[in-house]
Amino acid sequence: MPDNNVLLMRRLSDEGSIVMHTRVGGVWAEDQAFPGAAYSYAKSFVDGAGCIHIAAVDAAGGVSYLRKPPTSTWESVSVAGGAPPGRAPGIAVTSDGKVLVVFVRGQDQKLVLLTGSSATQVQLSLNPKTLKLSSNGNFVTAYLTAGTPEGAVLINGSSVAISQVNGATIPPLHALASSLQDQDGDGILETMMVKFSRSALTATLQPGTDTVTVTGSFIGGGTFAASDTLRAMP
Numbered sequence: 001m002p003d004n005n006v007l008l009m010r011r012l013s014d015e016g017s018i019v020m021h022t023r024v025g026g027v028w029a030e031d032q033a034f035p036g037a038a039y040s041y042a043k044s045f046v047d048g049a050g051c052i053h054i055a056a057v058d059a060a061g062g063v064s065y066l067r068k069p070p071t072s073t074w075e076s077v078s079v080a081g082g083a084p085p086g087r088a089p090g091i092a093v094t095s096d097g098k099v100l101v102v103f104v105r106g107q108d109q110k111l112v113l114l115t116g117s118s119a120t121q122v123q124l125s126l127n128p129k130t131l132k133l134s135s136n137g138n139f140v141t142a143y144l145t146a147g148t149p150e151g152a153v154l155i156n157g158s159s160v161a162i163s164q165v166n167g168a169t170i171p172p173l174h175a176l177a178s179s180l181q182d183q184d185g186d187g188i189l190e191t192m193m194v195k196f197s198r199s200a201l202t203a204t205l206q207p208g209t210d211t212v213t214v215t216g217s218f219i220g221g222g223t224f225a226a227s228d229t230l231r232a233m234p
Contacts, residue, residue: 007020007022050069050070051068053066122224123144125142125143126140126143127143131198131202131231131232131233133207138198139198140196140197141196142193142214143181143183143191144194144216145183146192157175157192157194157216158175158178159217160175161215162201164213164227166211173197176195177195178194181193194214202232205230205232206232207232210232211228212227212230213225214226214227214228
């Protein structure tokens, strides 16, 4: 806690249990323990608001996440599977205050659990920027870059669709294909590339400058909408 009166410890003699100690009148005492059977390989921290967070991987590879606000009891936020047994989870607070839990396998980071959505802001870039309405090309490519490096991993590719043109709602044009890309060469897949039918899109455009809006959802919950402009030529 910010007043330095709460201490979280990992008790190795009990398969990695997390034990919370509190200090009252200068004396430390054990307050609450979380059994190692459920919370082996645990990581914990206290954020700037005094909320205690614990993330853990058990022996079967399940991931658990707990939090305790300063004036409340412990909350079990979510449980997910798929972590490699014996690997401690990474745990961090994103820029918008959400909690992101990841684990590391080799050199790769794999998202296991996200409370809320850290990737609420998505930027859209369309290619090509100029479309000839009478051309016979196959695809228009869209690049979706999320507000955090981890965010592109959370975008549900099957949900991505063009849903508005020039502010008017149209029958959704769903993406035909999607893939994750590392555009800046830093080893993080921060961008999702999706492809749309060129003929289906050009049928909705008017000559001149058109604003195209792409919508979708995140795997961890929540939705996004992002817009870009392109030039349509007769």
